[in-house]
Amino acid sequence: MDEQKIFLITNGIFEQECLKEIAKDITREFNFPVSIYEGSLDLREFYDEVRRQYDGNRLLKEIEKMDFPDAIKKIGLFRNDIYIPILTFIFGQAIYKGNSGIASLYRLRNEQYGMKPDESKLLDRFKKVIIHELGHTFGLKHCYVPTCVMRSGTYVEHLDQKNHTLCKTCRSLVDR
Numbered sequence: 001m002d003e004q005k006i007f008l009i010t011n012g013i014f015e016q017e018c019l020k021e022i023a024k025d026i027t028r029e030f031n032f033p034v035s036i037y038e039g040s041l042d043l044r045e046f047y048d049e050v051r052r053q054y055d056g057n058r059l060l061k062e063i064e065k066m067d068f069p070d071a072i073k074k075i076g077l078f079r080n081d082i083y084i085p086i087l088t089f090i091f092g093q094a095i096y097k098g099n100s101g102i103a104s105l106y107r108l109r110n111e112q113y114g115m116k117p118d119e120s121k122l123l124d125r126f127k128k129v130i131i132h133e134l135g136h137t138f139g140l141k142h143c144y145v146p147t148c149v150m151r152s153g154t155y156v157e158h159l160d161q162k163n164h165t166l167c168k169t170c171r172s173l174v175d176r
């Protein structure tokens with residue numbers, strides 16, 4: 001069998017340098033190599049005309065349907081504003097102990113909150129969301145350690161307060 005990898009499925013344009021950096025951090029946290037795959041979903045099909053946002057539950061299902069024999073986990077990366085029915089927006093979501101998740105950088109941009117664009121902050125936040133969602137797929141629940149990446153949060157300020165690493169306890173709990 002081929003070596004198991006974590007797949008990042010890009011939906012939209014992402015800078016190669018950023019993807020490489022994200023991949024490096026993922027491997028450091030979860031010990032699996034990362035493969036980057038350019039997705040070809042037609043996102044218009046997931047657009048909700050009334051909410052003017054994209055349907056996060058359906059996007060997650062699409063990622064789950066994608067079949068890569070050597071993928072232990074798959075995370076769909078998006079640039080779109082994503083919602084689920086009970087929330088105004090989401091940064092990402094994942095199937096607990098499943099193999100799929102999604103993450104979007106749309107709501108992570110400073111511009112969204114009337115602040116100056118900051119590419120390095122954006123990448124930092126995006127990494128945290130991706131690692132957090134991967135953590136759920138590896139069986140981690142929300143953590144109360146303030147700096148742990150598994151700490152839950154609704155606002156970018158919460159993301160900025162935590163690290164992009166798992167705390168000791170979460171690390172020891174990762175399902176292998």
Ligand SMILES: [Zn+2]
Nearest residue numbers: 132136142152
């Ligand atoms: Zn979470």
Ligand SMILES: [Zn+2]
Nearest residue numbers: 143148167170
């Ligand atoms: Zn933790």
